[in-house]
Amino acid sequence: MTISTDSSFADTQTHWAKDSIHQLFSRQIISGYPDGSFRPNNSVTRAEFAAILNKAFPQVTPVRDAINFRDVPANHWANSAIQTVTRAAFFSGYPNGTFRPNQPIPRVQALVALVSGLKYDRDPNPNSILQQYYDDAAAIPNYARGAIATATRQFLVVNYPDVRRLHPNRNATRGEVAALISRALKLPGVPQQYVPGWDIIAIEPLFDDADSFSQERARVKLGEKWGYIDKTGTFIVDPQLNEAEPFSEGIALVRLQQNGVDLSWVRSRHFSARSAKALTTNAQKLSSLEIRGVWLTTTDSQVFNTSKNIAEAMDFLANTGFNVVFPVVWNNGATLYPSRLMQDIMGLEIDPRFTGRDPLAELIQAAKNVGLAVIPWFEYGFASSYNQKGGRLLAQKPDWAARDSQGNLLTKNNFEWLNAFDPQVQDFVMGLILEVIRNYDIAGIQGDDRLPALPSEGGYDTQTVQRYVQQFNQEPPNNPKDSQWLQWRADLLTDFLTRLYRQVVAINPELIISIAPSPYPWGFQEYLQDNQAWADQGLVDMIHPQFYRRDFASYKQLVDRLVHDQLNPVQLSTVIPGILIKSGSYRISSQDLVQVIEYNRDRGLAGEVLFFYEGLRQDNDTLANALRSHVYAQSVPFNTAQVKAQGFTHRRVGAEYRYIDRFGNLVTQPEFDWLDSFQEERARVRMGYKWGYIDKTGHLITRLDFDQADQFAEGLARVKIGSRYGYIDLSGQWVISPQFDQATRFSEGLAAVKVEDQWGYIDKIGKWVIPTQFDQAELFSEGLAAVQLAGKYGYCDSNGQLVIPANFDAAGSFAQGLAPVQLRDRWGYINPTGELVIEPQFDAAQPFSQELAAVKIGSFWGYINKKGDRVISPEFDQVRSFSDGLAPIQMGKRWGYIRNLFDKL
Structure with a gap:
């Protein structure tokens, strides 16, 4: 393409792909003409497309030797680019050994080239998705059907003006190519109404952070403030909160800054490792002050x-x-x-x-x-x-x-x-x-x-x-x-x-x-x-x-x-x-x-x-003279800021906690340094260094006695006093006295506890059900718990039998009949018999939720179904699990929500 140095092309100002054109021009991937035009409706030749690919994907690894096309001489202007993208498998050429550099490239060829060069696995069963999204699916050549289905899953396809018309054999225009390359590079700017499959986007990526839906509400962040939206994306509680937690049992914990002052250095209600480190650091500073x-x-x-x-x-x-x-x-x-x-x-x-x-x-x-x-x-x-x-x-x-x-x-x-x-x-x-x-x-x-x-x-x-x-x-x-x-x-x-x-x-x-x-x-x-x-x-x-x-x-x-x-x-x-x-x-x-x-x-x-004071003055200032000549010989200033840094004023000034209902109305406003969401009608609270529990009226049901406290689960809460863990009931009474070196919450009637170097499981009265024998033990889920032996993970049942051998490098909990497991550096999924039903192939994997599991491939996250099909392509920078039919996803720096349309595929 010829050169222009101005991204404000006179003929793209009202063009549907103008933002994509600007994105690629600013990255020096495409250029315009000397007369200041871009000519977005002109066709693109195969040589021009090769040159664009060469600039857009300079880091793609070669996978084969160069091909000397008989119609691309060594002095051809695009020879180097054609050789590079051919080695990277974007192109193969024609069976007769030609490349046809001057031939306009059809849309179908451009999409096949992207899928091939970017090494996407072609969909082996493309017909269902092609029929779902394209009214002209029959016009797609047989050789390209798998690639087009894959391109659709990857959100590479851009159909203007009718999103359901692919026009596979029509020549690609300069504007269309700019949009396709922008999608492949995951750049913003392509109007999403022209991207097939984009109907999974339920709420546009607009937020700086977002959480899963709970009770038809989700917390989202705009700038430095949190609010709550409903499933249409409408704010129910405006973004004005310094802290916000998900809704639980009909109410949510929020923290609102007052008078423009917030001296807190921890965002979360949790007394985290960060806050503990800060307190220790402050204590060290204070020790230098006398x-x-x-x-x-x-x-x-x-x-x-x-x-x-x-x-x-x-x-x-x-x-x-x-x-x-x-x-x-x-x-x-x-x-x-x-x-x-x-x-x-x-x-x-x-x-x-x-x-x-x-x-x-x-x-x-x-x-x-x-x-x-x-x-x-x-x-x-x-x-x-x-x-x-x-x-x-x-x-x-x-x-x-x-x-x-x-x-x-x-x-x-x-x-x-x-x-x-x-x-x-x-x-x-x-x-x-x-x-x-x-x-x-x-x-x-x-x-x-x-x-x-x-x-x-x-x-x-x-x-x-x-x-x-x-x-x-x-x-x-x-x-x-x-x-x-x-x-x-x-x-x-x-x-x-x-x-x-x-x-x-x-x-x-x-x-x-x-x-x-x-x-x-x-x-x-x-x-x-x-x-x-x-x-x-x-x-x-x-x-x-x-x-x-x-x-x-x-x-x-x-x-x-x-x-x-x-x-x-x-x-x-x-x-x-x-x-x-x-x-x-x-x-x-x-x-x-x-x-x-x-x-x-x-x-x-x-x-x-x-x-x-008077004791210092007796006998001609004897005591004072001893201090001056010894321990107080060097003056030390009094530093109020250092003293205050050790305390908790930062949690008690300028902001206040409150619980709100689903419409933002105040429910109760307890005064503690840290609070948490309610579980089983109880919430843990912290004052200074100690934890306790409140009921929904805000009244303490326990004294603030605990060095560590967890949320209630199955009627019991894990708490720590000194170096030992035990369990209390909903009235705050001890059920299992502090005696364990480590412990987990209860799940399916059992809790994992550690004595010295080994883990086992107890029931709700503290009776040993599975004696200590594991190096690590996780929560029970669907009748099985991940346990570690000799550095490897397997699964035991509630009788302590190792029903799935310890062969895995890492293991997650079972959910909806499958569990993520890691072999070497790849994750897959097993069923309750230990059979690998989805082979290890992912860089990271989450448990299934609402029939889909989030998986990471390379740098991006997508979702698979229980067959292992990539039903939502790895398009997103970060994701969270589906809940209430929606999942939070991050694209670039913004979060939005996708809907689950693929649970039956």
């Missing part, structure tokens, strides 16, 4: 008395190597800052000692001047007073009092307590915290052994008792240490901490939530502080257990228990122990303080907080 903190009190201290004292203390701490301070802002029923909330409730704006001042604001400014972070400490938490019969707060709000089992004001160690379970009390304490974070430039907030906390002797007020009776249909036990009663009340405090976390980060996601509880499990038994659950659920960014011991051996014992028995390595990076340096006449020695800090670093703990 938290060097100190508590500032009003008891036995002069720091807050004047702004000068505050400034001097900040200078001293910065020079000593500290990077964060925890000043008390709430104790003895009063605040150390002007509080509108306290003014409204009690008529007392601030602790009377500081009337006319704002010690918190003074301290924040002084700390900022020397580079110290400030995290206000709400020391009294849910305590009302110390040895004052409830003090000024309960004098104003007597209904807020906590009660013991005798109905008395709850008192422990001379502290009187507010009812931490009362919604009004919770809102009050929450209000104090939110007031501070809204009004002051701080790094975070801190609770302690009284926030959230309540002595375990409490909870016997009328309101709390009624809640317990409503849930358990019985009165709370008189024994305050009853295990169920302890855990139930501790969970109420955990719920408060969860709400506090969410409200704080909703206002400012960069704020650190810091807690300094009593050591676990003592704090749990005595003050209902389940800080094991707080760490497991990611409810704190820094946790400072009060390891207040007066000798190194006792301190070491607490740290070792924490490291070995309570928290995993990722969680440990959030632990910054509290160290007692002064109490009354006691002061830690310099040697012990340095040894404790060195032991923290040795055990992977990223810092410590010292109680309290």
Whole structure:
């Protein structure tokens, strides 16, 4: 073809093949004429077609020697191209040894050449498909019928203007050839209404991603957003969702970004290997950061008395190597800052000692001047007073009092307590915290052994008792240490901490939530502080257990228990122990303080907080000097971003999960970090590091106790605690205790489980049905399960008999009577007797669904029937299985859906 350098040919602007012409021109496969025309209706000679093939398929492998055609001299302009495409088997020439280079090529010859050169297997039974698609099928020469049927299956044929008229013996035009080559190269641009067989396309490829249909809905992606379509391709839920899962049991899980902010680095609801790796990486980053903190009190201290004292203390701490301070802002029923909330409730704006001042604001400014972070400490938490019969707060709000089992004001160690379970009390304490974070430039907030906390002797007020009776249909036990009663009340405090976390980060996601509880499990038994659950659920960014011991051996014992028995390595990076340096006449020695800090670093703990400031100043700053000259000799800045990177704020800010019905209406909106679709009326959920299960109302049916959890199947769910797997039922009760090294879900009444290095199968009560004997074991399907022995796969029945010998390199599950198996590098299919009914010939293969199976040949996917016929040719870049009569397919960068028209062929 002659040369033109402009793809905007004057005579193709309204031509049906203009897009194909442009595609090939831009790839320098075809060209136009010097006058700027393309002449799309001109015929193409055999020599011209050979030249086009040579440019379009330069990588096709030669399969035979060259043929010296007697009518193609060596100096013929197309001789080289003719020789190349002939060696590649596009052409063979005529029996008399001629090529006839100047003869216009008929459409049938062009199609046969493409099928031959591209090495497509010719359809051995072409008549059915030819009759199905062509009204002029009788005009197709006998030698070409198999090739034309194959070309049809490959979507190579283009019939304009009537898709049912092949016109096999008509000369091919330049426009038609451009369209045929575009189809062979799988380029966009050919009007699909002219491609025979394209009626399998049910929904045009328009989407950036797509999933199989479920309950007549499919999730699809446009750009970065997901939505749902029906089987006509109409959006039922517009593409506005950040995450979306398939419909299951009438509802779908979605996640919607709010306010243009989404800090999540995992798309899926699953806690994947990627997210686990990210957490580990963040933990490693955090380990390079040291938290060097100190508590500032009003008891036995002069720091807050004047702004000068505050400034001097900040200078001293910065020079000593500290990077964060925890000043008390709430104790003895009063605040150390002007509080509108306290003014409204009690008529007392601030602790009377500081009337006319704002010690918190003074301290924040002084700390900022020397580079110290400030995290206000709400020391009294849910305590009302110390040895004052409830003090000024309960004098104003007597209904807020906590009660013991005798109905008395709850008192422990001379502290009187507010009812931490009362919604009004919770809102009050929450209000104090939110007031501070809204009004002051701080790094975070801190609770302690009284926030959230309540002595375990409490909870016997009328309101709390009624809640317990409503849930358990019985009165709370008189024994305050009853295990169920302890855990139930501790969970109420955990719920408060969860709400506090969410409200704080909703206002400012960069704020650190810091807690300094009593050591676990003592704090749990005595003050209902389940800080094991707080760490497991990611409810704190820094946790400072009060390891207040007066000798190194006792301190070491607490740290070792924490490291070995309570928290995993990722969680440990959030632990910054509290160290007692002064109490009354006691002061830690310099040697012990340095040894404790060195032991923290040795055990992977990223810092410590010292109680309290005045201990550093005694004996001419002895302890401070020891820190300056040793473990704090080099300054380390406080990095809020590094601390927050370890936590879960990214899952709790800017986006929310919800379940919707098939029309996009809200069903329920549980608040967890990760959720999943419902199976058997249950969905797994994750908070922090732990999994549990909810029902369709969004209520937990289990505690968040599991390190791993699967969806329910056949009434049971596989869960993991520590390193062992077991099974729970739909009520959350253990049916099979954790005892296996690995396990699968149940299928056909059996589950594969692993003990040490071998797999076997158990039934639903945990009884061994097939003893451990396999190297690998898969789920049962249609009475058989793929198992591995000595590196090869076979199939066993439910009695453990190896009914199909282990001869395969890989094996899939049976579906609709056949299973995909791999021999060497090719996949085929076997029947339940082990007979190869479809010979291994595919690069990849999926199980059958709705009578068709997706198979990969080379780089493309298509579908076969149970005879092995390629009923939908390998045309697609990716595919998924048929469901509801449709299957998602990817062509280029776009996804659409094809319909199943071939299940009976």
